Amino acid sequence: MPWFPKQRVIVPIDFSSESFAALDVGLQVVERPNQVSIIHVIQDLTPLEAGEVWGVVDPTARIESARRALRERLTDEKYSSVQLEVVLGDPAEAIAEYAQQTGADLVVIPSHGRRGLTRLLMGSTAERVVRLAHCPVLVLRQ
Secondary structure (H helix, E strand, C coil), rough: CCCEEEECCCECCCHHHHHHHHHHHHHEEEECHHHHHEEEEECCCCCCCCHHHHHCCCCHHHHHHHHHHHHHHHCCHHHHCCCEEEEEHHHHHHHHHHHHHHHHCCEEEEEECCHHHHHHHHHHHHHHHHHHCCCCCEECCC
């Protein structure tokens, strides 16, 4: 499989500057911007979180809010035909599953996030995506 160009690239966005930099890298490895898909994963609330206990948090509203925030952030013309997906779930699992479903050739993801003991016990999202994804994963160092 040739490295460049790719037909379908997935870029997970968590609203960090590193993830938006990864999006720009993703746009560089495709011929057309519509070959790039952004996925934003909203973690499920734990059963003991206030919104879940009181039943006041609507999952659909959370997804629409994130979708709106992404559209507001991605106003530059170069992002106009990028595809956008917002889902609930475990970030690494959802990213790998979305890459599989869309037939992605590559996932571009920054290496940041958990630190210290949490990272030791759970690993980073990028590390988990590398293990779970069916396709190559380009991990961008900070």
